[in-house]
Amino acid sequence: MTNCCEDKSCEIVALRAANHGRVLWIVLMINVAMFFVEGWAGLLAHSTSLLADALDMFGDALVYGFSLFVLARSARWQAGAALAKGSFMLAFGLGVLGEAAYKALHPIMPGVETMGTIGGVALAANLVCFFLLYRHRGDNLNMRSTWLCSRNDLIANVSVLLAAAGSYLLASRWPDIVVGSLIASLFLSSAFSVLRQSIRALRAPSTLSPQIMRSVTVRRGGTAP
Numbered sequence: 001m002t003n004c005c006e007d008k009s010c011e012i013v014a015l016r017a018a019n020h021g022r023v024l025w026i027v028l029m030i031n032v033a034m035f036f037v038e039g040w041a042g043l044l045a046h047s048t049s050l051l052a053d054a055l056d057m058f059g060d061a062l063v064y065g066f067s068l069f070v071l072a073r074s075a076r077w078q079a080g081a082a083l084a085k086g087s088f089m090l091a092f093g094l095g096v097l098g099e100a101a102y103k104a105l106h107p108i109m110p111g112v113e114t115m116g117t118i119g120g121v122a123l124a125a126n127l128v129c130f131f132l133l134y135r136h137r138g139d140n141l142n143m144r145s146t147w148l149c150s151r152n153d154l155i156a157n158v159s160v161l162l163a164a165a166g167s168y169l170l171a172s173r174w175p176d177i178v179v180g181s182l183i184a185s186l187f188l189s190s191a192f193s194v195l196r197q198s199i200r201a202l203r204a205p206s207t208l209s210p211q212i213m214r215s216v217t218v219r220r221g222g223t224a225p
Contacts, residue, residue, distance in 0.1 A: 066085055
C-alpha cells in the first residue's frame with residue numbers, strides 16, 4: 001500500500017525540518033545574546049530605540065522558540081504558532097508606541113555614541129539571521145512569519161542608527177521618538193498580516209477532506225495530522 005514514505009515525501013519533510021531546526025537554533029542564540037547586549041546598552045544610554053530593539057530581540061527569541069516547537073507538527077500547529085507570533089508582534093508594537101509617548105512627556109537626551117555603536121552591532125547580527133532565514137521563507141507559514149520578523153529587525157536596526165545620527169546632529173530627543181513610532185507602525189502592520197494569514201490557515205483545514213489535508217500539510221513542510 002502506498003504511503004508518503006514510499007514516494008520519498010517523508011524523507012523530504014524530515015530533511016526540511018532538520019534544516020529549519022539548525023537555522024532556527026542559530027538565530028535563536030543570536031537574538032538571546034543581542035537582547036542582553038542591547039538591553040544593557042539601552043539602560044546605560046537612556047535610549048528608547050535601543051530598549052525597544054532589545055525587547056524586539058527578546059520577542060524574536062520567543063518567536064524562534066515557537067517555530068522550533070512546531071517543526072515536526074502539522075500545518076494546523078504551525079498556523080497556531082504563527083497566530084501566537086503575530087500576537088507577540090502586536091504586543092511589542094503597542095509597547096513601542098507607549099514608550100515613544102513616555103519619551104515625549106519625559107525628555108531625556110539619549111547617549112548617541114552608544115546608540116550608534118550597539119545599533120551597528122545589532123544590524124550585523126540581524127543581517128546574519130536574515131540571510132540564514134531568506135532561503136526558507138517560502139517553505140511554510142511558520143518559516144515565512146519567522147523571516148518577516150528578521151526583515152523587520154533590519155529596518156528597525158537601520159532606524160536606530162538614523163535616530164542616533166539625527167539626535168547627534170540636532171541635539172534633540174525627537175529622532176528617537178519618531179523612530180519608536182515608525183518601529184511600532186511596522187510591527188503593527190506585520191502583526192496584522194501574520195494574524196490574518198494564520199487565522200485563514202486555521203479555518204481552512206476544517207473544510208477539507210483528510211486526503212486534501214494531508215496533501216496541504218506535506219506541501220507546507222509539516223507532517224500529516
